[in-house]
Structures are given as structure tokens and as C-alpha cells.
Amino acid sequence: MAETYDFLFKFLVIGSAGTGKSCLLHQFIENKFKQDSNHTIGVEFGSRVVNVGGKTVKLQIWDTAGQERFRSVTRSYYRGAAGALLVYDITSRETYNSLAAWLTDARTLASPNIVVILCGNKKDLDPEREVTFLEASRFAQENELMFLETSALTGENVEEAFLKCARTILNKIDSGELDPERMGSGIQYGDASLRQLRQPRSAQAVTPQPCGC
């Protein structure tokens, strides 16, 4: 891989089934809407190198299955994530109501410092809306989340959501609030790293699972 970048961030996409997580990822990576897709089983991956504030950052995105009972499986992928898109569907109150549970999982299993952006997806289906912008932005404020309404169909705010999350992480690195060298930070230095740091292997997000069954 001859890709050069300053940092690598591990991102999660989480939220209830059918909210459009995989479609958001697809839109971000391919710049188009994924028309016919299977639901996700376990986890899928995507990655893209982006430019944020003069730095090149590789986002390694872990897209998870949303069905409640798969949570016991997907939770094991959270470890060491630096950022997350927490997705609900603006036309489904049920998916909004389960946000608190997803958030708890992210903060306890990934890291208490994980940078989370709340995404109210399917913005294009405004006539069927069940959750208002105001209500969700209040929830975001109370829980210290960033917030955007997105549409994986039209692409509106999709790129912005990922970039906003990445930018916030970079700011926190600059201010010293996040230490990339701390184990499980979800951040790795890339080859083009400004510092002459050999990437400590121990800081990798990859932690082998004790048992596959």
C-alpha cells in the first residue's frame, strides 16, 4: 500500500436496523446512493483518505449490523474507535428512542472520549418525518454530540458528517486533549507523519478476540 497520510482514524457507524448506515458509508466512499443492498451482517469496512485542516487523514470506517440481537457481536468491534456516526432515521421514532443505548455502548466500549456525531438520516423523506430537528438537536446538546441531518439518497451533509467528526478529532489532538499514542485511542500515525515517530504497534486498534465462538 503506497498510501500516504498523516493519521489513521478508526470510525464506527452505529444505530438501529434500517436507518441507512451502510448507505451513508457508500455515499461517502463512492459518491452515489446504493440502490439495492443487503442488510449488513456483522461488520463491513470502508476507507477513504480525506484532507482536513491541511492534514491527510485516512478514515477506516467500521460499518455495523443494526439489529438489536447482533449487538452482542458488533460490540466487540467498538474497541479503540476514535470517532462514530450515530445514525437514526428521522421517519422512525423507534430508531430515535434507542439512541441513548447506542451511545452508552459507544462510550463504554470504545472510549469515553470518542467523538460522536449524531446523524438524522433520510432527510429527503421530510413528509414522513417523526422526529423534529429541534428535538434531536436538544438531545445532541444534552449528550455533547455534534448533530446533522443527512440524506444518503441525495448526499446532503454526508461528507460533512464524516469531515466534521475528523476535524474535531484533529483539534483535540492539537489541543492535547487526545493523545494519539495512548493505547486504544483509535488514532495511528501514518507514513507521512510529521513527527519522526515509528508507529507503535501496541497503539493499533486491532485486538485479537480471545475466542471466535
Added chain:
Amino acid sequence: MQPAERSPARGPRVDPYGFERPEDFDYAAYEEFLSAYLVVLTRRALKWSRLLQENGGLNRTSTVKRYVRKGIPLEHRAHVWLAVSGAQAWMERNPGYYQRLLQGEEGKSELEEAIRTDLNRTFPDNVKFRKTAQPCLQKALFNVLLAYGLHNRSVGYCQGMNFIAGYLILITKNEEESFWLLDALIGRILPDYYSPAMLGLKMDQEVLAELTVLRIWDCLFNEGSKIIFRVALTLIKQHQAFILEATSVPDICDKFKQITSGSFVMECHTFMQKVFSEPGSLSMTTITRLRENCRAALLAQR
């Protein structure tokens, strides 16, 4: 099995089960494989007709096991699956049960909602499951999953079951039979194991060539879940060096996806021979013991 009409340059875009072939489908390699495989199929078909004529009821004898391992001809597949899995017997003991499940009103709405979320997301690459198909198999899929969720309330609906039920419907072309086969799989063949096993099954269905999947399922119904381990072990062993090249988790997952395609899995007959020779002996006793250990370890982690 009848190969569908083929143009000399390229085969049909849709396979005999309704699945669209991927863009990069290797028609030439498939053609070559099929011409050899048709000989096998013809021989098996003759042997099966003879076996089924002699033997009114199919018992799980060593002859049947051998026959199943070599593949069940498509025209007998539904019948044999029903017989060897015990689904037929359950269906006969419970006439009208399937229909009654669907007529009941109790506790349906949440289940219906969960199933509906996945209807459009089941085999989007299969023309028979398109909303516009006539008839559209989405309705049958909905019924079978709903009935099953009502029948086995502790399992309800779990993502992954949709693909299994979808396959059963394609093969049996009958809702009630699909329901009882699903019950055999989830209730007995993969008991208490449905969530992780789904991952394996989904892998089979989504990625392996259809012919190979069906050959695996032939044995799954007859011999039980250890066939899944055999398939997984065979794939891993075959591609050991390739998998070890991976340097990250996403890399590993990618590699696991890649090893489920290509000529190794397309040539179903050779593949199935490897499945029974490569991993060596694999007894159910061993698997049961390992499962017990893992279960204890998992429970202790909670």
C-alpha cells in the same frame, strides 16, 4: 439441472435460480466447469431415481449419506431435504398448523415490522424477489418468516433467517414446506446456535456459488451443522498463506470474503470432495465438547 439457454459468447445474465450474475462473472470458466459437471449430474440423476424407486421412505443410511454427499439432483432436492431433515414428518403430524399461525392476531406487529425492514434487503440481486416480479416472492418470504417467528417466539426474527428462508422458497416453491425446513434447521440442526451460525450460513449463500451452496445444504439437512465447520476449515486451509498476509482486521475480513469466490468454490463437485477429505475426521463429539467449553467461557465473560 438444466443449464439455461446460453449464447455462445456469454451465458445468461441471470442464473437458473433468478440470481443476477456479477459483472466480473467468469463465463468461460463456468462453461468449462459445467460441461464436466453435467456428466456427473446425469450419472447422479440416474442413481437417485433408482434409489428413490426402491426406497419409498428415505432413511439416514450410509447409502443415503454417500448419495447426499455427492449431491442431490435439483428435481429431488426439496423432497429429499424434507425427508432426511424430518421436516416432512413434522408437517404431516401438524396439518394446517402453518396456516393457523398466519391467521392468528397475537403479538404480531413488532415482528412484522422487523421482517418488513428486511424484505427489500433480501436477495436484491435476485429477479424473483424484486417488488416488480410476477409473482413476487417477497410475500411468501414475509409469510414464512412471520409464521416462524410466531412458532418459535424465543428466536422470533433474526437477520440472516431471511436469506435461509429465501433459499428454501426458491428450492421448494412452497411456503409450508419452507416453513418446516426452516424449523428443522433452526430448531434442530442448528439448535441454540442461530446467531453465530447465521453468519456462516449467510457467507455460504451470499458469496459462494449457488451450486456449491446447494451442495452444502444437501449435507446440512442430512448430517447437521458440522458440515459448516468442514466448509470453513477447508476454505481456511486452502487459503492459509493468503490469509496470513493480512495486516489489519479490515484486511482479514476482505481476505475472508475473497476466498469464498473463484474457481475453487465454483467447482462444487471437487470442492465437496475436498470438504470431506481436507479437514480429516471431525466428529460431532469433538464439536459438542468444544461448544460446551466455549459456551461456559462466554457465560463467564458476562
